[in-house]
Amino acid sequence: METISLYRQLSLKKNDNTLIFKIVIVVVLFGLMFLNNQYQAQIYQTSVFDSIKVIPANPHTTDYIKLISYTAQRSSPCYFDSSKVIDQPNIVNATFYYRAYGFLAEYIMIDTVDLGYLIPGVYNLNADLLTFSYTDTIVDSIAMEFTVTRGDVGLKEESKFISLNLYPNPVNNQLNFTLTDIFNTIKLEVLDVTGKRVKVESYTNKGDGEFKNSIDVSDLKNGLYFCRFSNGEKQVTRKFVKQ
Secondary structure, eight states: OHHHHHHHHHHHHHHHHHHHHHHHHHHHHHHHHHHHHHHHHHHTOOOEEEEEEEESSSOBTTSOEEEEEEEEEEEEEEEEEEEEEEEETTEEEEEEEEEEEEEEEEEEEEEEEEEEOOOSEEEEEEEEEEETTTOSSEEEEEEEEEEEBOOOSSOOOOOOOSEEEEESSSBSSEEEEEEEOSSSEEEEEEEOTTSOEEEEEEEEOOSSSEEEEEEEOTTSOSEEEEEEEEOSSOEEEEEEEEO
16 A cells, blocks of 8 residues: 555656646747747837828819828737828928837738818928837838819809909918909808808909908818809909818
């Protein structure tokens, strides 16, 4: 009996040692995999732009424009944290902020930011990419050029006045205009992108054929609008952006 009991104790002890050995092997293997993953992640930690594009592809002034970015992310988990867009005359600067962590996972992320309504012209777009987990400095940049053309929402320009200036454009509060015409009165209608009239005013000139006045647009929502001037015989339409 004592011999059998001793044998069982030795067997149990051997099994315990085997189990501990297996656990140690598993821990070591997982540790090596983790260290290799971290090493690879440090090598490929910098995310980069794959490409960017604007939608619609050929935007008009009546289009609400968006910017789509395709970024090659090198670490996981990663998510789109925020963005910032600065619109200057004929220049758009966009910044994409990502928050990432140190595990290797290479994949493409597709994210969208709003550029809004833009006035006609050729634009230079510059985009910067920042990844918060590694640095607060720019890790990649990309640039492109796109053109915004005049859109037509059914407001046909029948005939022009002698001269017409609309300023400032974009505008925050007061939209000014100067217009020269032989008639004593003109009507100004402000329309949204659907053609709906949102404001209307009438003006009388100074007797020398010159109209110089303004209209308050501070209560309008941000976006693209149209000013339609008419005097009963002719009309002209101009676009402006409320910001």
